[in-house]
Amino acid sequence: MREVAIIGVGMTKFGELWGASFRDLGIEAGMKAMNDANLTGSEVDGMFVGNMSSGRFINQHHVGALIADYAGMASRNVPATRVEAAGASGAMAFRQGVMAVASGMHDIVVVGGAEKMTDVNDDATNSILDSATDQQWEASMGVTFASLNAMIARRCIHDGIATREQIASVAVNSHAHGALNPNAQFRKAINLDTVLRSSVVADPLTVFDCAPISDGAAAVVLCPAEMAKKYTDKPVKVVASAQASDTLALFQRNDITTFAATVAAAKRAYSIAKIGPKDIAVAEVHDHFTIEGILALQDLGFFERGEAGKAVMDGQAAVGGKVAVNTSGGLKACGHPIGATGVAQVVEITKQLRGDADKRQVPNARYGLTQSVGGTGSAVIVNIMEAV
Amino acid sequence: MREVAIIGVGMTKFGELWGASFRDLGIEAGMKAMNDANLTGSEVDGMFVGNMSSGRFINQHHVGALIADYAGMASRNVPATRVEAAGASGAMAFRQGVMAVASGMHDIVVVGGAEKMTDVNDDATNSILDSATDQQWEASMGVTFASLNAMIARRCIHDGIATREQIASVAVNSHAHGALNPNAQFRKAINLDTVLRSSVVADPLTVFDCAPISDGAAAVVLCPAEMAKKYTDKPVKVVASAQASDTLALFQRNDITTFAATVAAAKRAYSIAKIGPKDIAVAEVHDHFTIEGILALQDLGFFERGEAGKAVMDGQAAVGGKVAVNTSGGLKACGHPIGATGVAQVVEITKQLRGDADKRQVPNARYGLTQSVGGTGSAVIVNIMEAV
Numbered sequence: 001m002r003e004v005a006i007i008g009v010g011m012t013k014f015g016e017l018w019g020a021s022f023r024d025l026g027i028e029a030g031m032k033a034m035n036d037a038n039l040t041g042s043e044v045d046g047m048f049v050g051n052m053s054s055g056r057f058i059n060q061h062h063v064g065a066l067i068a069d070y071a072g073m074a075s076r077n078v079p080a081t082r083v084e085a086a087g088a089s090g091a092m093a094f095r096q097g098v099m100a101v102a103s104g105m106h107d108i109v110v111v112g113g114a115e116k117m118t119d120v121n122d123d124a125t126n127s128i129l130d131s132a133t134d135q136q137w138e139a140s141m142g143v144t145f146a147s148l149n150a151m152i153a154r155r156c157i158h159d160g161i162a163t164r165e166q167i168a169s170v171a172v173n174s175h176a177h178g179a180l181n182p183n184a185q186f187r188k189a190i191n192l193d194t195v196l197r198s199s200v201v202a203d204p205l206t207v208f209d210c211a212p213i214s215d216g217a218a219a220v221v222l223c224p225a226e227m228a229k230k231y232t233d234k235p236v237k238v239v240a241s242a243q244a245s246d247t248l249a250l251f252q253r254n255d256i257t258t259f260a261a262t263v264a265a266a267k268r269a270y271s272i273a274k275i276g277p278k279d280i281a282v283a284e285v286h287d288h289f290t291i292e293g294i295l296a297l298q299d300l301g302f303f304e305r306g307e308a309g310k311a312v313m314d315g316q317a318a319v320g321g322k323v324a325v326n327t328s329g330g331l332k333a334c335g336h337p338i339g340a341t342g343v344a345q346v347v348e349i350t351k352q353l354r355g356d357a358d359k360r361q362v363p364n365a366r367y368g369l370t371q372s373v374g375g376t377g378s379a380v381i382v383n384i385m386e387a388v
Numbered sequence: 389m390r391e392v393a394i395i396g397v398g399m400t401k402f403g404e405l406w407g408a409s410f411r412d413l414g415i416e417a418g419m420k421a422m423n424d425a426n427l428t429g430s431e432v433d434g435m436f437v438g439n440m441s442s443g444r445f446i447n448q449h450h451v452g453a454l455i456a457d458y459a460g461m462a463s464r465n466v467p468a469t470r471v472e473a474a475g476a477s478g479a480m481a482f483r484q485g486v487m488a489v490a491s492g493m494h495d496i497v498v499v500g501g502a503e504k505m506t507d508v509n510d511d512a513t514n515s516i517l518d519s520a521t522d523q524q525w526e527a528s529m530g531v532t533f534a535s536l537n538a539m540i541a542r543r544c545i546h547d548g549i550a551t552r553e554q555i556a557s558v559a560v561n562s563h564a565h566g567a568l569n570p571n572a573q574f575r576k577a578i579n580l581d582t583v584l585r586s587s588v589v590a591d592p593l594t595v596f597d598c599a600p601i602s603d604g605a606a607a608v609v610l611c612p613a614e615m616a617k618k619y620t621d622k623p624v625k626v627v628a629s630a631q632a633s634d635t636l637a638l639f640q641r642n643d644i645t646t647f648a649a650t651v652a653a654a655k656r657a658y659s660i661a662k663i664g665p666k667d668i669a670v671a672e673v674h675d676h677f678t679i680e681g682i683l684a685l686q687d688l689g690f691f692e693r694g695e696a697g698k699a700v701m702d703g704q705a706a707v708g709g710k711v712a713v714n715t716s717g718g719l720k721a722c723g724h725p726i727g728a729t730g731v732a733q734v735v736e737i738t739k740q741l742r743g744d745a746d747k748r749q750v751p752n753a754r755y756g757l758t759q760s761v762g763g764t765g766s767a768v769i770v771n772i773m774e775a776v
């Protein structure tokens with residue numbers, strides 16, 4: 001198996017981008033990543049696209065071929081593969097890209113993620129998002145992702161895993177970082193009161209506990225590690241990419257105060273990378289809802305069960321803390337254009353490990369991690385990257 | 389790169405299966421494939437699912453996690469990845485499975501493909517299918533897949549590449565084979581008159597030039613070739629899996645009487661396998677529309693440009709001919725449950741190479757090929773398998 005390196009990254013601004021189409025966004029991110037890798041484009045021999053639901057958001061399936069076409073890759077018949085796993089779509093596309101290079105079947109691979117969510121109305125958006133729950137046993141009963149996460153939050157509060165204030169502090173941490181990221185959808189620091197006193201979405205979660213609806217795209221370029229220095233002075237190595245599943249429906253779990261798929265994917269990733277959670281300096285985790293941020297920090301092994309919330313309140317998840325979490329602003333403040341998110345997490349970690357993260361830079365970071373979640377922990381991908 | 393073998397195959401009957409849900413179909417095919425490979429299930433460490441649009445056909449995204457869950461794989465957190473490429477979804481999932489085993493990242497991988505198309509009305513079906521054309525420049529102008537293929541057929545007739553009767557003979561060939569396949573949707577032989585005199589869909593194509601709307605699923609089990617004999621006496625080796633793209637919209641091509649992506653994917657596949665078209669004894673090709681069957685036979689190199697139609701008329705694509713094409717019945721007669729199709733093609737070739745194809749068996753076949761198309765030739769996968 002060949003070692004794989006990241007040689008270029010790029011992303012669009014995340015937000016309500018009414019002036020840009022899905023294809024505009026995908027191409028902008030891809031071009032930025034290829035420029036960052038000093039490629040002309042003719043070196044690329046494989047593409048992967050993470051996308052959740054262009055089929056419903058913009059009535060367009062087959063977006064692998066679409067992006068290959070508009071990126072000018074069709075003239076050389078460069079293969080492009082679309083991957084979907086709800087909120088983990090981008091991360092899963094990234095893992096397929098890693099596999100493609102590791103296998104020897106491809107050399108220079110562009111992985112892009114994109115979603116254009118703001119071209120439909122709110123009812124349509126909710127119906128699309130909820131179609132990633134178990135349609136037969138959850139969505140058709142009226143369950144939404146917000147209500148599922150509210151149930152998790154209530155159970156965590158009941159079991160003493162985190163207080164309401166500690167859960168809310170995840171949003172405060174993400175917004176503080178997002179304020180420093182020029183690509184973030186929300187660039188405004190907030191305090192606990194803002195979260196606790198805003199409109200309730202699904203009790204106890206308020207609108208500030210939930211990531212926004214976003215447009216955006218992100219891309220990375222991969223190649224065999226031994227070829228990386230040909231393209232960049234600062235390659236970043238992918239030392240592990242692990243994936244795990246859990247039941248699609250939340251009610252089928254024994255314990256909803258942990259995501260077993262995060263635990264399993266993290267265990268596999270640490271084992272492959274031969275490191276532990278204490279070695280991770282910077283992490284991007286899936287805070288689609290603040291409570292997921294709490295679960296991530298304990299399931300990834302950064303903090304003991306019941307300690308994650310306090311740690312975030314104490315600044316241990318900020319730059320300068322024990323592990324810098326969501327320096328991009330996370331899903332909460334950077335935004336969550338679904339298919340793009342997992343790739344954007346890798347973009348942020350790559351920037352951190354190259355020392356290119358400007359005002360939000362974590363000093364001397366050697367290892368960085370991304371955790372991406374599809375559904376309510378039904379599919380999780382954990383990637384570990386290393387500065388070289 | 390590790391060599392990859394197919395150790396088990398299974399599929400549901402294809403057709404209007406109103407008594408079975410998407411998950412029922414996926415599980416039935418997967419269980420059959422695992423039984424065929426003599427697996428209990430606990431050996432499986434990776435899954436791939438090909439599906440075009442469960443998000444619209446059954447309002448369910450994230451079907452990788454769904455199938456892993458209902459297959460009992462969630463308890464061991466076995467990762468599952470959904471791949472979409474319109475009509476090539478199943479084939480692309482298969483190629484990702486091959487990559488996963490070749491890379492060393494997975495050992496025993498189940499690749500499934502499934503689509504449940506008959507739960508929505510005809511208008512919805514057409515809208516979903518047409519969303520795999522270029523939405524912005526084709527579908528929104530009223531173009532359908534049938535009309536695109538009718539344009540290709542007209543041009544081929546105009547340029548003397550095939551006559552109307554020769555194009556129709558593709559359906560006759562597929563139906564003759566489908567009559568012998570217990571899993572086929574249509575098990576009735578037809579003659580040229582049936583095709584030529586049935587209702588026009590898009591002139592010159594009639595309803596018998598078009599594959600049906602179908603429900604169904606298919607699955608295969610992959611493992612490293614060196615482990616294959618542990619599970620089966622008759623493994624089949626995957627000697628090449630190649631993929632190529634072309635423009636999403638048909639009007640952007642220089643020549644619509646050939647699919648450049650088929651030519652490119654076939655060239656790559658033959659090169660990897662170190663064989664040529666004359667070595668292929670049996671092939672499953674993408675005859676979603678009869679004209680595509682003609683293009684496939686010339687683009688894969690089985691017959692010269694302008695000779696494929698005559699060859700089919702002369703029985704050279706039947707069992708006993710130069711190359712046995714669509715012994716399953718093809719998309720035309722076996723059926724086309726979109727995400728399942730590319731996997732079902734591999735199921736048929738595997739059965740042929742193992743000598744398990746009963747009344748439609750091609751004698752002494754060593755090499756078999758599958759060709760799968762997404763859109764109007766916008767993404768093509770060519771796989772080559774070898775009996776061992």
